[in-house]
Amino acid sequence: xxxxxxxxxxxxxxxxxxxxxxxxxxxxxxxxxxxxxxxxxxxxxxxxxxxxxxxxxxxxxxxxxxxxxxxxxxxxxxxxxxxxxxxxxxxxxxxxxxxxxxxxxxxxxxxxxxxxxxxxxxxxxxxxxxxxxxxxxxxxxxxxxxxxxxxxxxxxxxxxxxxxxxxxxxxxxxxxxxxxxxxxxxxxxxxxxxxxxxxxxxxxxxxxxxxxxxxxxxxxxxxxxxxxxxxxxxxxxxxxxxxxxxxxxxxxxxxxxxxxxxxxxxxxxxxxxxxxxxxxxxxxxxxxxxxxxxxxxxxxxxxxxxxxxxxxxxxxxxxxxxxxxxxxxxxxxxxxxxxxxxxxxxxxxxxxxxxxxxxxxxxxxxxxxxxxxxxxxxxxxxxxxxxxxxxxxxxxxxxx
Amino acid sequence: xxxxxxxxxxxxxxxxxxxxxxxxxxxxxxxxxxxxxxxxxxxxxxxxxxxxxxxxxxxxxxxxxxxxxxxxxxxxxxxxxxxxxxxxxxxxxxxxxxxxxxxxxxxxxxxxxxxxxxxxxxxxxxxxxxxxxxxxxxxxxxxxxxxxxxxxxxxxxxxxxxxxxxxxxxxxxxxxxxxxxxxxxxxxxxxxxxxxxxxxxxxxxxxxxxxxxxxxxxxxxxxxxxxxxxxxxxxxxxxxxxxxxxxxxxxxxxxxxxxxxxxxxxxxxxxxxxxxxxxxxxxxxxxxxxxxxxxxxxxxxxxxxxxxxxxxxxxxxxxxxxxxxxxxxxxxxxxxxxxxxxxxxxxxxxxxxxxxxxxxxxxxxxxxxxxxxxxxxxxxxxxxxxxxxxxxxxxxxxxxxxxx
Numbered sequence: 022x023x024x025x026x027x028x029x030x031x032x033x034x035x036x037x038x039x040x041x042x043x044x045x046x047x048x049x050x051x052x053x054x055x056x057x058x059x060x061x062x063x064x065x066x067x068x069x070x071x072x073x074x075x076x077x078x079x080x081x082x083x084x085x086x087x088x089x090x091x092x093x094x095x096x097x098x099x100x101x102x103x104x105x106x107x108x109x110x111x112x113x114x115x116x117x118x119x120x121x122x123x124x125x126x127x128x129x130x131x132x133x134x135x136x137x138x139x140x141x142x143x144x145x146x147x148x149x150x151x152x153x154x155x156x157x158x159x160x161x162x163x164x165x166x167x168x169x170x171x172x173x174x175x176x177x178x179x180x181x182x183x184x185x186x187x188x189x190x191x192x193x194x195x196x197x198x199x200x201x202x203x204x205x206x207x208x209x210x211x212x213x214x215x216x217x218x219x220x221x222x223x224x225x226x227x228x229x230x231x232x233x234x235x236x237x238x239x240x241x242x243x244x245x246x247x248x249x250x251x252x253x254x255x256x257x258x259x260x261x262x263x264x265x266x267x268x269x270x271x272x273x274x275x276x277x278x279x280x281x282x283x284x285x286x287x288x289x290x291x292x293x294x295x296x297x298x299x300x301x302x303x304x305x306x307x308x309x310x311x312x313x314x315x316x317x318x319x320x321x322x323x324x325x326x327x328x329x330x331x332x333x334x335x336x337x338x339x340x341x342x343x344x345x346x347x348x349x350x351x352x353x354x355x356x357x358x359x360x361x362x363x364x365x366x367x368x369x370x371x372x373x374x375x376x377x378x379x380x381x382x383x384x385x386x387x388x389x390x391x392x393x394x395x396x397x398x399x400x401x402x403x404x405x406x407x408x409x410x411x412x413x414x415x416x417x418x419x420x421x
Numbered sequence: 422x423x424x425x426x427x428x429x430x431x432x433x434x435x436x437x438x439x440x441x442x443x444x445x446x447x448x449x450x451x452x453x454x455x456x457x458x459x460x461x462x463x464x465x466x467x468x469x470x471x472x473x474x475x476x477x478x479x480x481x482x483x484x485x486x487x488x489x490x491x492x493x494x495x496x497x498x499x500x501x502x503x504x505x506x507x508x509x510x511x512x513x514x515x516x517x518x519x520x521x522x523x524x525x526x527x528x529x530x531x532x533x534x535x536x537x538x539x540x541x542x543x544x545x546x547x548x549x550x551x552x553x554x555x556x557x558x559x560x561x562x563x564x565x566x567x568x569x570x571x572x573x574x575x576x577x578x579x580x581x582x583x584x585x586x587x588x589x590x591x592x593x594x595x596x597x598x599x600x601x602x603x604x605x606x607x608x609x610x611x612x613x614x615x616x617x618x619x620x621x622x623x624x625x626x627x628x629x630x631x632x633x634x635x636x637x638x639x640x641x642x643x644x645x646x647x648x649x650x651x652x653x654x655x656x657x658x659x660x661x662x663x664x665x666x667x668x669x670x671x672x673x674x675x676x677x678x679x680x681x682x683x684x685x686x687x688x689x690x691x692x693x694x695x696x697x698x699x700x701x702x703x704x705x706x707x708x709x710x711x712x713x714x715x716x717x718x719x720x721x722x723x724x725x726x727x728x729x730x731x732x733x734x735x736x737x738x739x740x741x742x743x744x745x746x747x748x749x750x751x752x753x754x755x756x757x758x759x760x761x762x763x764x765x766x767x768x769x770x771x772x773x774x775x776x777x778x779x780x781x782x783x784x785x786x787x788x789x790x791x792x793x794x795x796x797x798x799x800x801x802x803x804x805x806x807x808x809x810x811x812x813x814x815x816x817x818x819x820x821x822x823x824x825x
Contacts (some may be wrong), residue, residue, distance in 0.1 A: 136566070179599040182604065184565050189589050195555045196590055197560020199570075206518070206544065207567055231556025236550070390600030391634055393658045396690040397737045400634075405775040415600025415728040421516075421567030 057350035067267040067304075073275065073291035073349055077283035084347040087129065088281050088362050091121040091340045094145040096369040098156060101144065105317040109377055110161045113175050113188075117145040117312040122339035123246055123307050124149045126285025127214060130293060134204075134211035138197040140218060141176040142246075142311075150183035154372040160399040164379035181418045191217060191224030194243060196314075198230040199391070203239040207421065208392040212240040212296040215290075220251020231269045231304065240296035242289070243269065246279065253324040269375035270303030279309035280339045283346070284296075290408040293362055295343040310337065324340050353384045389414045475499040493680060500670040502644035502680075503533045506651035507571065509683045511541055512758060514569060517655055519600035520547040520560060521573025521610075530575050531611065531670055557583030557608070561590045564606040565659075566722075571655060577626045584629075591660040592635035605658045606717055607653065612640070613707060613758050614665035614807055622794035625716035625759030627706065630662045631735035631768070636738040636740040639691050640664040642710040644674040646733055649687025657689065666708045694746070698726035701817050704769055705756040709808070712755045714812035725817060735765060740772050747778040752815045753786045761790040787816045 044226075056078065057079055064072045098116040106116045114333045117124070120142070131137070139146050147157050160167030161175055168178045178186040182226040184200060184386040187193040198213025204211040222245050234241040245265040249256055256263045265272035277288045285307060292303050310333045314321025321330070347353050387411030399408040445709040474713045483708035509518045517799075525532045525538035525548040536547040549556040553574065560572035580587060589606045613625040631638045637659055641647040647665065654661035679685055694715055695710060703713040726748050732739065747753050753773060755766030766788030773779060773786060792806040818824045 138562075169601075172599045173597045179598040179602050184562070185594075185598070187590070189585055192558060192590055193587055194563035195586070197556075199559035200566035201562070203563045203568045206563070207516075213566075214564075224555040226552075226558060227679025229550070229552035229560065232550060232552065232558055233555055237547075269729065277558025314495055316648060389598050392637075393595055393600065393603040396637070396688075398547055413426070413600070417603050418601040419567070419603060 034378075036341040051354060053349060053353055054250050054309060054351050055085075056395040057347070057352050059283055059346055061279045061287050062278035064288065065266065067264075067276075068271075068272035069273045073277075073284075073288045076286045079283060079347065079350075079352065081213045081352050083129070084343075084352040085357070085361065087125050087366065088340070088343060088353070088358060090125045090128075090149060090348065091282065091343065092146055092365040093154060093369065094118075094121045094124065094364060095340060096365050097144060097148065097157060097372075098160065100369050100373050102313065102317065104158075104162065104373065104376070110175070110317075111163070113141065114161065114411075115175065115315065116311070116417070117142050117316070119312040119333065119339070120246060120248060120279065120309045120350060120401070121145060122198060122282035122285055122343070123216075123279050123309055126279075126282040127244070127289045129282075129286045130289035131214070132211075132293070133182075134209055135198075135214065135293070135311065136182040136200050136204075136211060137214045137215040137216070138193045138200065139188065140187055140190065140193055140221060142218070143176065143178055143186040147178035147183065147186065147217075152178060152183075154368055155338060158376035159373040159379050162376040162379070163381060165382045166375060170386070172387075179418070191221040191226050193217065194221070194224070194227045194231075194307055197243070198234045198239055198241045198302075201212075201234065201239040202237065203421075204240055206235070210297060210337050212242060212293060214242045214244060214292075214366040216244045218251060219247040219249065220264060221245075221260060222247075222268060223260055228268075231302065232402050233273050234302035235242065235269075235272050237299070238301040239307060241302040242292045242296060242305060243272075243302060244307060246309055247306050247341050248309050248311045250311070250324065253319065255324065264306075266304055266306035269302070272304045274304040274306065277305060277307045278309035280337045280342060282339060282343050309339075351378075385409060386412065386414070388412065393417060432620045442804045454659060454692055461500050462546075486771065494675045495738050496673040497644040497648075497676045498533065498671055498673045499641070499665070500533055500535075501648045502648035502674075502676075503665065504535060504537070505681075506648045506655070507534060507537060507623070508540070510539070510652055511545060514655075516567065517569045517571065518547065518675055519565075519571045519573065520544040520556060522549055522551055522575050524548060524553055524573055529573075531667060531704070533670065534573075534616065537545040545672065549769065551583040551674065552626045553579050554586065557586040558590060558756050560606055560608075561586050561604060563646065564591070564604045565594070565602060568656060569605045569607075571607045571609060574608060576615075576622060576625075576667070577612040577623050578609050578624055580610070580626065587630070587636070587660070587662065588633055589724055592633055594635075595659065596635055603658050604660050606660045607651075607654045607657075607663060609654070609663035609665060611667035611670075613666055614791070614796055614803075617668045617798060617800065617803065618796075619798045620763060623796035625664075625757070625791070627735050627757070627759055628768075630664070631738070631765070632763075635660065635734075636736060637661040637734070638664065639689055639734045640667065640706040642666075642705075642707055642731050642795065645676050646670075646687060646693070647729065647823050648676075648680060649685055650689065650733060653686045653689050653769075661689070664707065665716075669708055669711070690734045690739060692733055692739035692742040694728065694742070696727065696729040698728035699750055700726045701751045701752040701754060701821060702728045702729045702743070703729060703754050703756055703813065703817070704732060704743055704746075706768075706782065707758070707766060709756045709758050709768075712808060712810060712813060715810040716756075716817065717816055719810060720817055725821065725823070727817065737806040738768065738772070743773060744778040747773055748781045751781050752817075752820045754789060754813065754820055755786065756789045756808060756813055758791050761788060762794050764788070765788055784820045784822065787820050789816045 110176040124145040156168040174267045201213035266276040387410040470556040526545045528535040558572040639650040705713040770786040
């Protein structure tokens with residue numbers, strides 16, 4: 022059975038979604054195929070001759086996985102928004118809705134020895150890098166089942182090969198380059214992906230990191246998630262040059278449409294090849310959009326119009342676009358996706374229940390794990406009369 | 422107790438070792454003048470007058486005296502102590518590496534890393550561009566990624582450009598990650614005032630860094646301290662700040678055979694009693710220990726016996742040793758070169774006051790500190806801004822009520 026669908030969607034951005042090409046390998050009983058090929062979105066190159074692959078092959082399993090992952094992230098962020106409004110989440114809460122294709126697409130191309138570091142918009146990243154939905158939601162509400170036992174909060178989630186979750190804008194970029202240095206030094210073949218926003222892209226320490234990564238030929242991929250706004254400041258008001266993929270200057274770069282998960286994946290596959298063949302760092306710019314404000318304390322409408330947000334939702338939503346791809350190519354059926362939707366809803370709703378009902382860690386645990394090798398057993402409290410005892414409770418995950 | 426009777430001849434100014442700034446080659450001459458007080462005292466008494474001949478004679482005698490002692494004991498400069506600590510730890514553990522400005526091909530701005538690049542090569546001794554924020558961040562990432570970096574700041578004044586990485590990226594991460602991501606990094610370099618380098622190059626960061634939980638902070642004085650503490654810092658799996666002092670790099674100290682061994686480590690968080698005494702406790706760190714010892718020597722001549730505590734570490738602070746000493750002596754004077762407000766002396770004073778030792782104090786605690794101004798350049802002003810032995814002596818006499 023052959024089916025070929027043509028879709029062209031024009032959007033405000035410079036990219037056009039090109040015609041889909043379907044390639045049959047086999048047909049299943051429910052009418053789905055096991056694999057399909059798609060054209061990737063146009064890449065823009067800086068100091069590179071060869072672009073990433075023009076086609077992306079997606080298996081049925083991958084399609085289901087990517088869809089599931091993106092929906093989890095979308096649903097988690099929605100749930101977080103509600104929890105924040107209920108005051109179950111306090112302080113900072115920076116939501117990733119709209120940018121899901123980036124974390125899912127990048128992780129799909131990474132190997133177990135590769136690592137990621139990002140800034141504070143990290144919930145989606147924590148999930149794809151291996152944290153559970155319960156762990157993430159409970160960390161947001163500050164409870165014991167949180168990935169950092171409630172001690173870190175929204176901006177400080179970590180797991181193996183995922184170095185957070187960082188609160189200081191830009192600081193994660195040289196730190197990521199440092200992880201790449203360790204990869205090179207230890208010859209473990211890993212690369213590091215260091216993500217930052219368009220706001221952080223103007224930080225001086227990034228350029229210091231690019232410089233050293235280039236000098237030392239580090240397997241570093243620096244990725245700017247350009248969602249058009251650094252907090253409330255649009256890119257043209259913050260950067261004299263908004264071509265973030267060229268800002269590495271002497272470091273080659275690629276611009277990617279971040280709303281297409283397969284384009285993102287192909288680009289990262291390219292980067293993995295590039296970096297592991299000793300060619301040094303790359304600077305990527307992934308064009309994306311965030312539906313929510315900068316954080317939960319920002320409605321996100323004082324510096325941009327509701328129409329703009331609506332238009333992106335309707336024409337460039339990454340989940341919607343991917344759904345159209347995979348249903349259109351008969352990789353999956355619409356019913357299967359509906360089933361995934363309800364599974365996701367259930368999983369996230371249950372995680373929310375746990376996140377709300379779980380207890381916080383015991384107060385004494387505030388004095389736990391300040392040092393991995395504590396030299397003093399007591400930690401001063403608010404007065405000298407009631408010191409805490411330093412406890413060592415955790416298991417270190419970055420022992421190499 | 423003898424009272425201070427008459428003023429003695431003013432002592433010659435303490436000779437500063439070849440004060441250099443960044444970028445000036447250091448000849449690395451071993452300062453053969455042994456810093457143990459007995460010898461300089463002996464020589465001083467031998468001098469007939471303060472004429473040049475007598476000075477030369479006393480100088481020659483002290484040198485020959487020290488030289489003849491070399492045969493019996495080991496002389497080790499602080500610079501060589503740090504160098505051998507780095508060398509030994511790099512040999513012992515392949516993940517230990519050094520990075521910083523001029524650490525490789527220049528042999529170190531102060532020659533602390535002399536010879537290491539030749540021995541270990543580009544992979545393990547890395548020259549960085551002059552970008553503290555960037556390379557400190559890279560060092561932190563390297564530590565997270567499985568290495569044990571020693572990140573050198575040419576002086577700790579420049580660490581201010583990178584302090585976000587020291588505190589937010591390094592020291593807080595273990596806690597924020599609920600103990601899952603550790604950061605085994607060492608930040609080291611010269612701290613505090615040097616000689617004639619002006620305000621922006623003379624600040625002491627002991628108070629700033631020791632303020633922060635998640636960090637360990639050490640401040641060595643002698644060669645034994647320097648070697649033992651740097652080795653302990655490198656072996657420690659947590660972030661450690663090692664505050665060295667440029668002016669003692671060239672000072673040779675007598676060290677035991679044990680110090681010269683490859684596993685000589687000084688525990689972080691334990692102070693050393695450099696001199697025992699029963700009348701007053703002097704607590705100091707880094708170069709101020711020398712100051713306290715010189716004052717103690719002078720005071721001993723008048724029958725006042727000072728107990729001099731070399732803190733060695735600022736975090737953890739060895740409260741137990743201080744409290745035990747004050748309980749014995751009943752009087753406390755803290756000595757530091759840094760600024761007074763929120764300084765190390767303030768912390769020591771607060772801790773003693775909150776401890777059982779308070780009830781043993783016979784007078785209020787006095788802090789001897791640097792003057793509360795940015796460091797001026799003119800020589801006499803600079804000397805006046807750093808506490809001198811007579812300041813400590815005066816503080817002790819006030820505390821002991823020898824003078825009003």
